[in-house]
Every structure is written in C-alpha cells, then in structure tokens.
Amino acid sequence: MIKINEHYLKLQSSYLFSEIAKRISAFQAAHPGRKIIKLGIGDVTRPLPEACIEAFHKAVDEMASMETFRGYGPEQGYAFLREKIAAEDFQARGADIGADEIFISDGAKCDTGNIQEIFDIDITIAIPDPVYPVYLDTNVMAGRTGNYGNGRYDGIVYMELNRENGFVPEPPREKVDLIYLCFPNNPTGAVIKKEQLRAWVDYAAQNKALILYDAAYEAFIRDDSLPRSIYEIEGAREVALEFRSFSKTAGFTGTRCAFAVVPKSCRAFAKNGQEHSLNALWNRRHTTKFNGVSYPVQRAAEAVYSAEGRAQVKGLTDYYMKNAALIGKEMTSLGFECIGGENSPYIWVDAKMDSWAFFDTLLEEAGVVCTPGAGFGKCGEGFIRISAFNHYENVEEAMRRIKNII
Ligand SMILES: *Cc1c(COP(=O)(O)O)cnc(C)c1O
Numbered sequence: 001m002i003k004i005n006e007h008y009l010k011l012q013s014s015y016l017f018s019e020i021a022k023r024i025s026a027f028q029a030a031h032p033g034r035k036i037i038k039l040g041i042g043d044v045t046r047p048l049p050e051a052c053i054e055a056f057h058k059a060v061d062e063m064a065s066m067e068t069f070r071g072y073g074p075e076q077g078y079a080f081l082r083e084k085i086a087a088e089d090f091q092a093r094g095a096d097i098g099a100d101e102i103f104i105s106d107g108a109k110c111d112t113g114n115i116q117e118i119f120d121i122d123i124t125i126a127i128p129d130p131v132y133p134v135y136l137d138t139n140v141m142a143g144r145t146g147n148y149g150n151g152r153y154d155g156i157v158y159m160e161l162n163r164e165n166g167f168v169p170e171p172p173r174e175k176v177d178l179i180y181l182c183f184p185n186n187p188t189g190a191v192i193k194k195e196q197l198r199a200w201v202d203y204a205a206q207n208k209a210l211i212l213y214d215a216a217y218e219a220f221i222r223d224d225s226l227p228r229s230i231y232e233i234e235g236a237r238e239v240a241l242e243f244r245s246f247s248k249t250a251g252f253t254g255t256r257c258a259f260a261v262v263p264k265s266c267r268a269f270a271k272n273g274q275e276h277s278l279n280a281l282w283n284r285r286h287t288t289k290f291n292g293v294s295y296p297v298q299r300a301a302e303a304v305y306s307a308e309g310r311a312q313v314k315g316l317t318d319y320y321m322k323n324a325a326l327i328g329k330e331m332t333s334l335g336f337e338c339i340g341g342e343n344s345p346y347i348w349v350d351a352k353m354d355s356w357a358f359f360d361t362l363l364e365e366a367g368v369v370c371t372p373g374a375g376f377g378k379c380g381e382g383f384i385r386i387s388a389f390n391h392y393e394n395v396e397e398a399m400r401r402i403k404n405i406i
C-alpha cells in the first residue's frame with residue numbers, strides 16, 4: 001500500500017494568501033468597479049533591465065545555431081556567472097569567496113527549502129517569528145518538528161521578534177545547531193548591524209552551529225555601514241551559508257535565477273565526530289537532484305554585473321525605495337509606528353489592533369490590500385506588512401486613501 005509522508009499532515013494550511021484572495025474577491029463582488037490597490041504580495045512589478053533583456057535575446061539566438069547551441073550546462077552554473085558573482089558581490093567587498101563556492105540555482109526559495117536535507121533529523125533549529133514560511137515548513141515536512149498547537153511546533157526554538165529587540169534576534173541562551181536569519185528582513189523590513197551579526201557568528205563558532213543567511217533583499221540596502229553579506233564578518237566563512245537571488249534585485253521573479261554560497265571551510269559533523277565539508281555535501285546534492293539553470297537565463301543574470309546592468313538595477317531598486325519612503329513617511333505621519341522601508345522594500349506597521357481587522361478596514365474602506373502580520377507567525381499579530389512593489393502612482397493613491405479613512 002502506498003503511504004504518505006505523514007509529516008505533511010502537521011503543516012498548517014497556508015491560508016494567508018488564499019484568505020487574502022478570498023476577501024479581495026468578496027469585496028470586489030460587493031463593489032464592482034472599485035479599483036483595488038495591492039500592496040500585499042512580495043512580487044516585483046517592473047520589467048527586466050534592458051541589459052538583461054539584450055543578453056537574454058542574444059543567448060536565445062545562440063541556442064538557434066549549430067555552432068553556438070548548448071545542451072546541459074554544469075549543474076553548479078556556468079563559470080562566467082559564478083566568477084562574476086564571486087568577484088563583484090564578495091571579493092570586491094572584502095569577502096573571501098571563490099567561484100567554486102557559488103552554486104547557481106533557479107531560486108532562493110528552493111535553496112533555503114532544500115538545504116535542510118543535508119543535515120541530521122535530530123538537530124535543534126532556531127527560527128525567527130515572524131518569518132518567511134519556507135524555513136519552517138520545509139523542516140516540518142522533513143520531520144524535524146512535533147505537532148502544532150497555539151502557534152508553535154514542538155521542537156523548534158522560536159526567536160520572538162518585537163519592538164524590544166528591534167526585530168533583530170539575539171543569540172539564544174540554549175544551544176542550537178542551525179539558525180535561520182534573513183536581512184534585510186521579509187516580512188519586517190528590519191536590518192542587522194555588523195556588531196549584531198558578529199554576535200551571531202561568534203555564537204555559531206562557539207556552539208559548532210551553522211547560520212543560514214538569506215540576503216535576498218541585499219540590493220535594497222542604502223546605508224553603507226550595514227553588512228550586505230555575512231562574509232563581511234570575520235569568521236563567517238567557517239559558520240555560515242548565504243542565499244541570494246536575482247528575483248527582487250533585478251526583477252527575476254518570473255525568469256528564475258539565484259545562488260547559494262557554500263564556503264569550503266564550512267564543516268559539519270557525522271555521528272562518529274568526523275568532520276565533513278558542506279561544500280562537498282551540497283555539491284553532491286545539487287548535482288544529483290538539479291540540472292542547472294537555463295543558459296539564456298544565466299546570461300541575463302550575468303548582465304546584471306555589466307556597467308549598464310548595474311545602473312539599471314540601481315534604477316529599479318531606487319524606484320521601489322522611493323515607494324517605500326513614501327509609505328513609511330505617510331504611515332508615520334498618521335501616527336503608526338513603522339519599521340523597515342529605509343533599506344528594504346517592506347514596511348512593518350504596528351496596526352494598534354488585530355492584524356486581520358486592520359486588513360479588513362484598509363480593504364473595505366480604502367480599497368487597499370496589505371498583508372496581515374499574523375500570517376507570518378504568532379508574533380506578527382497586531383502588525384501589517386505593506387509592500388513597496390507597485391507603481392509609484394498607485395502607492396500615492398493608496399496613501400491618499402488611507403489618509404482619508406484614518
Ligand atoms: C522573495 C524571497 C526570496 C527569493 O525567492 P526566489 O525563489 O529566488 O524568487 C528568498 N527569501 C525571501 C525571504 C524572499 O522574500
């Protein structure tokens with residue numbers, strides 16, 4: 001008899017976005033003709049940079065000719081892209097990362113979701129609350145948690161984020177083995193300072209733990225004193241993996257290209273105490289289960305590093321950051337406490353009421369969609385996330401409407 005993986009039954013139905021969709025269609029049915037402005041979902045709205053499109057087209061043409069056609073590429077990604085990433089994103093910032101430590105993939109969602117399978121089932125995991133749900137759910141699926149109740153899975157160390165800690169977790173008192181961090185943060189928009197990140201690197205070194213650092217929003221950092229990579233912190237090469245994506249940086253959410261950084265000096269232990277290289281383990285996993293990102297997409301991603309590409313990507317992220325600044329300014333002037341939006345495309349707003357109630361108020365009275373914080377974890381209750389991914393004119397209109405109802 002075919003049986004299921006029963007750990008899937010522990011998963012909480014991801015009712016967040018389906019519930020939002022349901023409430024939007026109910027509202028739309030009751031008010032046909034009313035224009036809704038969506039500042040909910042974390043998806044970009046602007047087209048790919050011109051430099052990426054040119055490189056993309058050129059690579060497609062190469063695939064059309066006998067002389068330049070390419071079949072399977074290296075699973076880890078083409079050297080032209082891995083070398084650019086290592087040089088530009090890391091070495092240029094003083095971070096000692098080599099091309100053979102970069103693994104190109106089709107998304108940071110898959111990478112942050114898949115990485116857990118190279119670790120033992122019995123490790124202790126620390127996960128922030130609120131959180132990007134992928135980190136938690138993939139560990140539930142793997143069987144690393146007990147059952148769910150009261151907003152909590154048994155067996156997970158939750159790092160509660162709140163105003164007191166500025167939405168930046170501190171290393172826990174207890175010993176954990178695997179730590180998920182994401183900065184600039186989705187959903188809160190919070191950023192981490194170098195000293196705070198150093199405390200985590202030191203904790204990991206002392207406890208033989210590993211940090212998984214999701215830097216998908218690195219391109220939105222505007223404050224030069226903030227770390228863009230965990231490898232700017234001394235000692236991180238021994239205790240941290242980093243995940244990046246072209247999705248939010250360069251509008252690749254529908255094109256798909258990302259990468260994981262797995263330094264050769266990162267080690268983990270077998271039960272007999274023997275050390276193993278995580279780079280070798282991940283290489284084995286990646287080459288066995290993944291067959292590479294398409295050649296034209298990798299050429300398009302490479303173009304992000306050209307002079308034109310760089311300027312165009314800056315233009316893209318600046319556009320969203322202008323939205324974020326407007327949202328932050330208007331919500332603050334209406335008396336809401338906000339965090340994020342200065343180095344991230346998300347603004348986390350203290351709703352001063354139940355997060356679904358505030359969601360309903362904004363939808364029904366202003367026709368504006370946000371994301372209720374409670375959907376990202378128990379500690380998100382009482383907050384909403386407003387996303388800067390929309391057209392500036394729509395953001396202006398949304399802020400005008402919210403002003404009118406508050
Ligand atoms: C959007 C996002 C990603 C990127 O996902 P892709 O699969 O590369 O599109 C990764 N982490 C977080 C926290 C995100 O919000």
